Amino acid sequence: MVLSRLCVLFTLSILVTLSIGDVDVIYDDDNGLKALVANVTDVEHSSDSLDSRTAKVKENIVYASLLKAQNLHARPALKRIKCHSCDNDCDTKGVCTDAIVCYTAHTRDSTGAETKARGCTVEANHVTMYCGPHNISAGSLILRKDYTGPDGHHAVVDCCSTDFCNNASFPELRPQERDGEFSYESQKYILKLFLAIFGPLVGIGALSSIAILVMRRNHHKRLLAARELHANAFITDGDVLRATAAGESTVREYLEQSLTSGSGSGLPLLVQRTLAKQISLVECIGKGRYGEVWRGVWHGENVAVKIFFSRDEASWSRETEIYSTVLFRHDNILGYIGSDMISRNSCTQLWLVTHYHALGSLYDHLNRTTLNHYQMMKICLSILNGLSHLHTEIFGTQGKPAIAHRDIKTKNILVKANGTCVIADFGLAVMHYHSTGQMDIPPNPRVGTKRYMSPEVLDETLNMSYFDAFRHVDMYALGLVLWEVCRRTVVNGIVEDYRPPFFDHVPNDPSFEDMRKVVCIDQYRPDIPNRWSSDAVLSGMSKLMRECWHPNPNARLTALRVKKTLVKLKTNLLPKNDEW
Template sequence: MSRGKNVSGASLQTLCCCSVLLWGSSLVLAISPGTPVNPLMRCEYYNETLCMSTSNGSVPAGCRGTEECKPGENEKGNLCYILWQNSSSSLSIKLKGCWVGNNHECSKGKHCVVTRREPGVQLLFCCCEGDMCNVNLNPTAVVTANLPPTQAAPVRLAPRGPSTEAIVLSTLTPLLSMAVILALGYYLYRRHTLLGGGHFDEVPTAEPTPLPSPMMTPRALQLVEVKAQGRFGSVWKARYMSGFVAVKIFPIQDKSSWLVERDVYRLSQMKHENILEFLGAGKHGDSLDAEYWLITAYHELGSLCDFLKANLVTWGETLKIAESIACGLTHLHEELPATKLEPCKPVVAHRDFKSKNVLLKSDMTACIADFGLAVVFLLGTSPGEAHGQVGTRRYMAPEVLEGAINFNQEAFLRIDMYACGLVFWELVSRCSAQDGPVDEYTLPFEEEVGQHPTLEDMQEAVVHKKVRPKIKDLWRKHQGLSFLADTIEECWDHDAEARLSASCVQERVSYLYRKVPPPVKEKNVTATYVPVVDIKCALTPSVLLPPKESSM
């Protein structure tokens, strides 16, 4: 785990502890300011103004009664008071209630005794300590305060008892404080671990490497249209700055697939012209509405599957697509040593290779996409809990269909090569170089099991009957197509160990480029294109059909 994640985790723990302590202390203060907790004292309440507010002679509600006293912070405690007006003829009580303060010396007992009397002052005040002690007034007894004779302590109007609003406020304040602190902690956590809470950073292969381009944000990405729907989400065409990108959106329940694909793209030395270009990844939204976005280069031609449904391919385009597919698989399957700039690249098995996961660039070369089910073979480790029976049923190898996989690196790579043979079959079936009419596009095994086969259908056809898509006689009349047909058959061999490797397929197609070159006039094929060939598969100039890889 990165250093940023460790820091953010510790910060979040600290903030959570602080918020709990703050909430606890605030709640204690809201309930009782002193220790030990004393019951609230009651005082008689009276408000002359309220009691005189009606003209029909009735006493309005709320002008007299009993209230409970709640002391404030740093105050002396619970007191009762009376404020009255004294004239020569009568004594008129103005206010009664709870008094919170420590500016007066108050009597202790059952009566409210006048604490001071100033000449010429008609409003008089007294306070006392004791439950309902302000019921009775004793204006004759005077307690002399230890104050200078010229100094009169200011008289504060006594507050009423705690209202409903005050109680709600005192209860919610600590809770809101805790919520704010937790929200701050969550923000810091997201900033460190989730690429900035809706920001999509380019993810460097090595952490110290600076980001090569500005940060992507949701506001900078404008989703235009859905281009594809799959089991792990949808792929959108999106506008970014002056161009377009592809945004693959995973629902929250498929986060694990998003993590796998993101981590595969982030592998050291993973960048390759025949691997879909990765631009960034991040979380968008919060809570149950959260989505996980993965941003890649956008290719207008779409997948090889969709392209072949609507278009034929020339011989030159067939070679170009086939070789770039083989190059991409070779890069994926090989381990690259460390360089001065990057660590070594581990072996990666795709595990869901099919024509839908091959994208065509504008120059008619291919790049491999969708690594949500990929397995990375780090040096000295096993595939772990990788489930064997995954992928698309139609493209599953016989050993996958019957659940007889050896969970080792070579076995997973051979599974990819079986699927590669099926993709090459799709490509050749739509090549215009064959001598005769070209059939409409069909999926592998569509004639045998239909468009929606069950697992049992595929097991019966592939494992028990050992059926494969039909190699047409017309293909054998074209030297290049015939050679590709033999390569296809060796890729989907029932015996996994007899299948060709990706590097061998790449070398065969490169050799074929020289042996049966495309016409120079063909579109999307340049006359100067010469593939690099390293014939490890023992191809000879005189014989196009090589021996099996196992005998080389």
């Protein structure tokens, strides 16, 4: 038993020597180690009991291992140091004795409150907790521990191993993250979250775009194949590159003889065939039985786009032809820009593009506005100027034929911003060339407005081979328009509400028979108020109306005659005014 204990004691002595050897490799100061070796030797030769000597050797092994693990200077077991000691920002200072390590600490809790302290540790096994890893410089211990807790707690501790060595300035803490700032980990998390959400969306969008491009490309290939297969259904002579259903016409077929840049009307064909692509439709401003009228924008300017239904192609082609007539332009004729034929949603649309007038038609203007004598005269004179220009033939190498409108009414007259009017809608117009005696009557199933039809049209006695007969029809309708305008003229503070002609004898949408009975059989004409006779201007206008709607067409005044009479009335009865 004694022999076995001696073997254990011998083994422990060897372990102490090995431990001391390892420590000696790390430290340069041998004084403390020599004391430790002497202590071990004393234990081996001590007269104490074997158990007591074994316990002392174990204690030396633990101390040697602690020196190695903590990387501290091996000091004599009894040597201690003194340190400065203070808490709570060091308002009160003290001294710490019998210390192993001095420290200087700077801490910040999760709320951001900071505290500073100086102190010491007297236990060797507390060194790691206070000071953490260390380096050795010039034989002196320099230790620093920088700790950040999960709740935001932050502490920096500087340790040293000489008397009162913790008198240096407090260590600096890392800057605290401000509100709204994210740590690197937070930013990485947000980036991953962003990619997880939007990555698939971007991928789906890219795939969708590729699919659409492929579909469009295939569709284009099918169109090219169809064009080659049905070559006769397209115009391929290089003049017009617009697809059209077999048997239909194009703008070129209507205009190839008259629509040129030298016609004085509209745009050249090269521009017109791309006109619809350059116009953006904004709002619908009118609808009728033959189509719609839209306000559009063309090169930043407002334009009126009259869209005909395909069944009314004859009216569209006639208007296009009339507007393209040489010398047709006039201040009191609606300005023409161009025509086009397009296909939308498998339907053919026929476009007629003209100038845009925000005040709308004379019908709308009279419904919402009363007139004084000057405004009334300006409207009537401008209408007569336009109608006189239409009815008059201009002779010359490239002259203008005489044109009869055949559908004069307030809805086909537009009001300009300056108070004058322009005549529009030439879908039923007739042209006559005096030099050849040729009369161009459009093959159009459409008829004029029944309310404004003259007696010879209603009783079907109109001589279709006589051009002046169409002029007489226009003058009858003009007399009704003059009556509508004069009704809205204020006389002695009195004015009538707007009413269409024959409002008191026929319904809102009269039939052909209704109008024939009232106009031809009953010989009724719109009533002229008695008070007009007390006003010189309206009295003169009343005489003109009666002569315009005379039952005998040949007794009716011409447009030029009415125009001259109006000029005379204006000059003699109305003083000069800024409104002129």
